[in-house]
Amino acid sequence: MQILTTAAGLHAYTEQARQSGKRVGLVPTMGALHAGHIQLVQAAGAECNEVVVSIFVNPTQFNNADDFRLYPRVPEADAEMLAPAGCTALFIPSVDEMYPSPAVLRFDFGSLERVMEGAHRPGHFNGVATVVSKLFHMARPHRAYFGQKDWQQVAVIRQLVADLSFDLEIVTCPTIREADGLAMSSRNRRLDPAARAAAPRLHQVLATAAAQVQQGIAPAQVRAEAEATLRREPLITPEYVEVADAQTLQPLTGYVPARPVVLCLAAHLGGVRLIDNVVVD
Numbered sequence: 256m257q258i259l260t261t262a263a264g265l266h267a268y269t270e271q272a273r274q275s276g277k278r279v280g281l282v283p284t285m286g287a288l289h290a291g292h293i294q295l296v297q298a299a300g301a302e303c304n305e306v307v308v309s310i311f312v313n314p315t316q317f318n319n320a321d322d323f324r325l326y327p328r329v330p331e332a333d334a335e336m337l338a339p340a341g342c343t344a345l346f347i348p349s350v351d352e353m354y355p356s357p358a359v360l361r362f363d364f365g366s367l368e369r370v371m372e373g374a375h376r377p378g379h380f381n382g383v384a385t386v387v388s389k390l391f392h393m394a395r396p397h398r399a400y401f402g403q404k405d406w407q408q409v410a411v412i413r414q415l416v417a418d419l420s421f422d423l424e425i426v427t428c429p430t431i432r433e434a435d436g437l438a439m440s441s442r443n444r445r446l447d448p449a450a451r452a453a454a455p456r457l458h459q460v461l462a463t464a465a466a467q468v469q470q471g472i473a474p475a476q477v478r479a480e481a482e483a484t485l486r487r488e489p490l491i492t493p494e495y496v497e498v499a500d501a502q503t504l505q506p507l508t509g510y511v512p513a514r515p516v517v518l519c520l521a522a523h524l525g526g527v528r529l530i531d532n533v534v535v536d
């Protein structure tokens with residue numbers, strides 16, 4: 256596995272691969288890798304000849320200084336996991352390499368980002384779109400791989416690719432969960448034992464809400480009951496629970512037959528903010 260730290264090095268690596276007819280897969284990450292990331296790397300390895308994984312804790316997508324400062328950083332352990340999973344090149348740039356000058360361009364994803372993460376984390380998707388665009392330009396992948404745990408992020412990146420005509424395909428992989436249902440996340444490492452013990456409630460609440468959606472219970476009631484259940488948990492502070500159209504992400508007031516619904520939530524557990532979602536087809 257090659258270790259690359261410069262944009263020029265990454266560009267040269269993938270350009271040479273493309274010129275020799277190889278297919279390049281890119282897995283953008285912020286490190287502190289878990290089985291969800293490894294699934295993306297393996298999916299890329301099954302479909303591409305070169306698998307580039309980027310590890311970069313992107314400062315521009317954090318709207319909370321503590322969240323950025325405390326974001327887990329374990330590059331050596333990450334690197335050890337990547338080669339056996341099929342990664343052929345690890346791109347691990349510095350902040351100066353990714354942002355030689357502060358980005359002034361601003362993205363606006365309209366209604367897609369006026370809800371949920373976009374509404375609660377101002378500027379978050381601008382930072383995501385900025386860094387993902389940079390990575391797409393530097394690596395010029397044929398395919399880029401993202402996890403469905405970040406459902407809204409995937410929607411925003413698909414819009415980015417469509418609007419800017421990036422010549423690549425977005426591939427998504429399902430959320431990987433711990434045995435007790437907790438969605439795998441790099442931030443789970445920061446949960447103390449009590450918060451970790453409470454965390455599976457997030458998925459349990461989503462599973463109950465999904466069953467209610469299947470029974471046709473009104474979105475407002477599903478939302479209110481899920482939020483009330485979370486509020487009864489002493490260690491959990493819900494930020495939002497949403498019942499939305501899975502494609503447009505707009506909050507629902509009723510259901511449209513054959514249109515998938517996504518149930519999303521964000522909650523704080525002992526100073527750690529987690530998100531999760533389930534889709535009802």
Ligand code: PAF
Nearest residue numbers: 283284285313383386405
């Ligand atoms: O999902 C993430 O880890 C990040 O948002 C991403 C896509 C790597 C951009 O920094």
